[in-house]
Amino acid sequence: MTTPPAPLSPSLADLRELTPARVGLGRSGASLPTDALLSFTLDHARARDAVHAAFDVRGIAAGLAGLGITSLEVSSQAHSRRDYLRRPDLGRMLDSASRRSLETCGITACPCAIVIGDGLSPTAVNVHAVELIRHLVPRLAADKVDAGAVIAASGARVALGDEIGAIIGARMLVMLIGERPGLSAPDSLGAYLTFAPRIGLTDADRNCISNIHRAGLSYAEAAFRISWLVREGLARQITGVALKDESGGGSSRNALPGCDKSDT
Template identity: 85%
Template sequence: MKAPAPPSRSLADLRDLTPARVGLGRSGASLPTDALLSFTMDHARARDAVHAPFDVAGITAGLTGLGLGPVEVSSQARSRRDYLRRPDLGRVLDPASVRSLKERAIAACRCAIVIGDGLSPTAVNVHAVELLRSLVPRLGADQIEVGAVIVASGARVALGDEIGDVVGARMLVMLIGERPGLSAPDSLGAYLTFAPRIGLTDAERNCVSNIHGAGLSYQEAAFRISWLVREGLARQITGVALKDESGGGSSQNALPGCDKSAT
């Protein structure tokens, strides 16, 4: 007796499984008008996300409402133009910010959180405070107090290394806007670094990415981040040596050259 033939699948079935552009069809030698207009719109949204203003005041107000007293700092990138053309400037604090952090004499802490604009300020404006609304109670349940919260303008991922070193954080959680894609212009990433200091590479971080409405939910992201923070502190490691075994889904370990990062 022959086994029943597997059901036939169509391009429509594939399109239901992925936001990728597949089976768009054609009109002569070109794309159909609807597909072309959709692509153009998504490309425009991605560009707008890169150049969107960073809502420092709104984020600061939201953090204050959560009982977190944020400190504002800036990188050496003085404009968005500088930020995009000179990635190195976004990895270093400006002198005034270094002085401000030192003068505040923030006590050394087990965990500090940095919120940076990155390559999609839109993502940070929309998701950062709401993610922390889920994350901070989870950290508290593990008896991990957030000792410092910093809002950083013109930030690349590595800016968190210098900030964490200055404030004496054992674990640094960096929330930052990821490079906008055509299907997700507002994707937030979380980068975790144990014993942050200048000169670290992405191999020494963990990354939980794709936090947005059609991606990882705040609750699931908070679950993964809190697990990595707890285990990273206990084992005194992050990066390729620390695998995400939280059971929250596929591993999100940061590797050198992480595709969507603002490094």
């Protein structure tokens, strides 16, 4: 009788196959190897570039028009990227012109509004927002939920959606916004869902689906989960910690009540 060989111990190479995290980089003397250092520097530069990228409002409007969707444009009180980064509070409030525009746009008692905000990664929004909406709107329609308004918001923090939703009377608000860039994902998009939005709500009142990008959650999976939360949130008249994701789609780590990678 022969003894079976002992299983091989997992190696660092095996671990690197399972995660984009920087593990087992090696060293050169007391420093990182040149390749690892250059890779880190490049990813850090991409993350910084994503924060400071221009929000392509016209490109997004054109992409939405191609889907047969007319969008509105608004701005927060953070009128420059410098103000946006230094004064988070300004990104949570509409400027006076945008407030007047929404008050006179004729949208009232909106069942579900979608706000596209630049957030901390305009790059993510420029790349992913229109494609996500392409997958999302048919799912909402199948659930008999009308996306009555789509609004592009410049200089936006997550909480800006509360004021927008309150003005247009949205029962449910879906905020698509660029998440804080990481060294492995500078273009990650997040979706925040809020029932009966109004000024003064906190992240405990929202559900968040994060990590929507090419190497993360797919458009189809994200649209499925957003539409489920919209449908159930409207039926139960709740979002946030009171609404758990029971859609059965994907990993629960991507749809957490109160999750915040966008720095509200």
